[in-house]
Amino acid sequence: MSSQNYDFTKMPQSMEEFWMPFTPQRLFKKDPRIVVSADGMYYKDVDGNTILDAIAGLWCVNAGHNAPKVKEAIKVQLDTLDSTLNFQYGCPTPFIAAEKLCKVMPDSYNHVFFSNSGSEAVETALKMAAAYHHARGEGGRRVFIGRDRGYHGVNYGGISVCGLSYNRSMFGQLLPSIDHLPHTHNLEHNAFVKGQPEWGAHLADGLEELIQFHAPQNVAAVIVEPVAGSTGILPPPKDYLRRLREITRKHGVLLIFDEVVTAFARMGEYSSTTLFGVEADILCMAKGLSNGVVPMGATLCTDQIYDGFMGGPEKGIEFLHGYTYSGHPLASAALIGTLDTYEDGKIMGNARQMMKVLEQEIHKLKDAPHVVDIRNVGLMAAVQLETEEGKDPLRMSRSVSYELFNRGIVMRYSGPNIQLSPSAIVTEDQIKEMCGTLREVINDVAAGKVSH
Numbered sequence: 001m002s003s004q005n006y007d008f009t010k011m012p013q014s015m016e017e018f019w020m021p022f023t024p025q026r027l028f029k030k031d032p033r034i035v036v037s038a039d040g041m042y043y044k045d046v047d048g049n050t051i052l053d054a055i056a057g058l059w060c061v062n063a064g065h066n067a068p069k070v071k072e073a074i075k076v077q078l079d080t081l082d083s084t085l086n087f088q089y090g091c092p093t094p095f096i097a098a099e100k101l102c103k104v105m106p107d108s109y110n111h112v113f114f115s116n117s118g119s120e121a122v123e124t125a126l127k128m129a130a131a132y133h134h135a136r137g138e139g140g141r142r143v144f145i146g147r148d149r150g151y152h153g154v155n156y157g158g159i160s161v162c163g164l165s166y167n168r169s170m171f172g173q174l175l176p177s178i179d180h181l182p183h184t185h186n187l188e189h190n191a192f193v194k195g196q197p198e199w200g201a202h203l204a205d206g207l208e209e210l211i212q213f214h215a216p217q218n219v220a221a222v223i224v225e226p227v228a229g230s231t232g233i234l235p236p237p238k239d240y241l242r243r244l245r246e247i248t249r250k251h252g253v254l255l256i257f258d259e260v261v262t263a264f265a266r267m268g269e270y271s272s273t274t275l276f277g278v279e280a281d282i283l284c285m286a287k288g289l290s291n292g293v294v295p296m297g298a299t300l301c302t303d304q305i306y307d308g309f310m311g312g313p314e315k316g317i318e319f320l321h322g323y324t325y326s327g328h329p330l331a332s333a334a335l336i337g338t339l340d341t342y343e344d345g346k347i348m349g350n351a352r353q354m355m356k357v358l359e360q361e362i363h364k365l366k367d368a369p370h371v372v373d374i375r376n377v378g379l380m381a382a383v384q385l386e387t388e389e390g391k392d393p394l395r396m397s398r399s400v401s402y403e404l405f406n407r408g409i410v411m412r413y414s415g416p417n418i419q420l421s422p423s424a425i426v427t428e429d430q431i432k433e434m435c436g437t438l439r440e441v442i443n444d445v446a447a448g449k450v451s452h
């Protein structure tokens with residue numbers, strides 16, 4: 001069959017074979033929500049309906065769907081070199097991509113290890129931290145500290161440091177030598193706070209105790225999302241990240257920021273370290289990095305980390321790690337096209353404006369029924385709904401999210417939270433439409449008019 005004979009805009013004949021990620025297979029396949037094309041802020045579904053994308057794919061297409069420079073760079077690469085190995089051979093594209101990426105990042109980050117997803121970017125970061133200590137003769141540092149309610153992808157390292165018990169529950173014993181900081185969500189002190197809460201910086205001080213408990217010479221790294229995303233958007237309390245930095249530095253423990261969600265315009269900057277004014281030793285990125293068009297992950301590190309690996313024999317592999325597709329030419333071209341898309345600063349400027357609009361509009365939902373908290377920072381916001389005691393606890397949030405799709409908006413639920421994370425090209429009117437429709441749907445679900 002030639003590619004001309006495929007029509008990717010029709011319902012597939014069979015849905016049985018594709019085992020979908022993080023999806024109730026039977027429920028979805030009974031009533032599938034299928035999109036077939038996208039442009040800018042909108043999808044078209046299989047019936048031709050226009051759907052407003054309020055979550056940028058899955059925090060991915062931060063420069064909007066169908067970004068011309070991304071497509072162009074991929075096409076040029078595809079017509080030149082479709083695939084190659086990067087183990088002990090190379091091609092120009094990942095080198096160009098890495099140089100361009102480091103140029104826009106804060107000065108401290110001059111080295112990039114590419115992978116294919118956020119999970120792999122995290123796995124790379126954890127192994128990089130352990131191997132860095134090993135290379136310096138401190139191989140005893142094997143303890144990793146994550147945070148309750150943290151999400152770091154799905155690989156064994158990532159779910160070990162992650163703090164979502166539900167995500168870990170099927171997999172038994174995970175990595176040994178793991179501990180967790182408390183999360184920073186507190187309805188009593190911080191409900192309906194706009195942006196970063198004043199209360200909660202002291203929770204970072206628990207790190208001192210954890211490091212002492214495990215003994216500093218055993219602790220490799222602390223990993224946190226600057227803003228906890230998947231768990232329902234928890235902005236860091238003011239001064240919290242700085243305190244983590246201070247404590248880790250004091251004990252020679254590395255700090256890893258999992259920026260898979262928070263990088264690339266989500267916080268109005270390439271890296272949220274610029275917004276929060278705190279730098280980690282290692283950054284994990286994915287998603288918006290290639291505008292979600294070709295899978296890609298990246299683990300960035302400082303000179304100190306990279307140089308720590310470079311002291312051994314020149315003919316030896318310094319870091320025994322890598323994926324067949326690390327620095328794949330098509331992904332690297334997508335990254336180059338993404339950076340070109342942001343180059344004139346217009347999208348980043350729009351993101352900064354729209355962050356304020358999102359804050360203003362989303363907090364207007366405070367008096368909607370069953371709303372117990374609203375949180376926002378950057379271009380991320382969550383509305384937390386009451387869970388119904390003795391009933392299916394996620395009925396409200398799931399019903400709201402599914403019904404929003406029926407009314408032309410993609411908005412995701414995670415636990416009891418409805419999450420918004422629009423692309424950085426979003427307009428004020430689109431934010432108003434998202435928040436307005438969300439209110440209508442919450443009202444209708446609360447009134448028992450719809451349920452999913």
Ligand SMILES: Cc1ncc(COP(=O)(O)O)c(C=O)c1O
Nearest residue numbers: 117118119151152153258260261
């Ligand atoms: C903070 C964070 N880290 C890692 C990941 C995993 O990324 P991926 O799904 O690309 O493996 C995610 C995904 O949402 C994430 O939010």
